[in-house]
Every structure is written in C-alpha cells, then in structure tokens.
Amino acid sequence: MINRITYAHGIFFLQVLAYLSVIPMIMYASFEHYIIGVFFYFLFGCLGMIMGYHRLHSHRSFYTPLWFEKLITIFATMSLTGPAIDWVAIHRAHHKWHDTEKDPHSPDYKGRLRVHFLTMFTEVSPRFAMDLIRNNFYMWQRKNYFYIIGIYAIILLLIDPFAIVYAWLFPAFLTVFLGTLILSASHRDGEAHDDFILGILTWGDAFHKSHHDKPMQVRLHKYDITGFLIETFFKVKT
Helix, strand or coil: CCCHHHHHHHHHHHHHHHHHCHHHHHHHCCHHHHHHHHHHHHHHHHHHHHHHHHHHHHCCCEECCHHHHHHHHHHHHHCCCCCHHHHHHHHHHHHHHCCCCCCCCCHHHHCHHHHHHCHHHCCCCHHHHHHHHCCHHHHHHHHCHHHHHHHHHHHHHHHCCCHHHHHHHHHHHHHHHHHHHHHHCCEECCEECECHHHHHHCCCCCEHHHHHHCCCCCCCCCCCHHHHHHHHHCEECC
C-alpha cells in the first residue's frame, strides 16, 4: 500500500509536469492536438473527476452500472488528482467543515496558494471514506495508482511520444488547474460562490454555492454539463 506521504509527493511531481506541459503545447501543438486535448479533458475532468470522484463517489447522488463506475474512476486516475479514497475523504471533510478553520482546503484559513497547489498534502481521517476503503476495487486503485498511470504513459509513448503531452499531461493540467480554482477562487469571504465562466470551463462544477446548498443535487445550473449528462443517462437518487 502506498503511504500518504509517498503518494502526495508523487502526485505533486506529476502535477508539476502537467503544468509544464503548457510549454510544448504552445510551441509545437497543432489545432488537432488541442482538439484531442480538450476531448481528454472531458474524459478526465467531466467524466472522471466531476462525475466520478465528486458526484458519484463523494456524494453517491446517482446510480450507474458498476463497469461505468470503474471506467470513470480510471479516467480520474489519469487526471493526476490522486486516488479516489484520498480525494473523497478530503472532499467530505471539506463539506463537513467548509469555510471554517477545520476545512482541509479553506483559502481563508490555509491560504490560496497552498490550497491551489498543495492540497495533496492535506491530512484527513480515513473515516470519511470508509465505504471506499471497504471496496476492493478502490483499494486496488490506491495501491496501484502510479502503476496504472505508468502503463497509460507507456501506451501513449508507443503510439506517439508527443501524445504524452496532448493526450495526458495537458488535459490533466486543465483538470487540476481549473478544478482547483473552485477551491481557491470560488470559496471567498467565508462562503462558496457560483462563478459562471468557471462553471462553464469546469463542466458545471463551479456553480459551487448551489452545490454546497444542496450537495446531493446533480444538476446545479441549466449550463451544468455534467449534471445534464447524469440526468439524461443515469437514475438520480431522490
């Protein structure tokens, strides 16, 4: 089992690489590379982190087939936001104590730079994710997190070395950077806010006041793309 400190440093290193991927994208990427990058951002961000880690794993607000739950968990793995167990534990602790001194990523108490770049070092009790800890699949994902990522990187390298940038690191950068802006920017003055432009860029997740008001609600706004997909294709809990 990867311990908390080892995995946090590994995630930090990979996120640095993701941020640096912007440089080769600017210098060498074609229009087609950007289209592919946005498509993978949809897979990693919309389906993986937001639909998977956030609305399914953290809040269990809808039902989905087991195969699809596992698939979007793998997508989220590639987004470099950490294993589901750790992500969910931090997020549930955030909801319990949001915008207070106990909030694991309150910008008012922790500082915006720390919240934006160092959330992977946050320590929270595993009791917040006991349902996932009891699930063999999520324990497997956590134990093999870096191996899963490494296999994906090798596959991309064999297909096209530059694909490591446009089909992995760059869409992971979009997922991490825009998703973390919800923590560092949409929480301000001691409360959550709905931010329209960021809401569009994050597939609906930055309609954040609406989410905190009703955490189980899957459609946060009429332009909440993730919520629209959930309502269209899955059974929502009532």
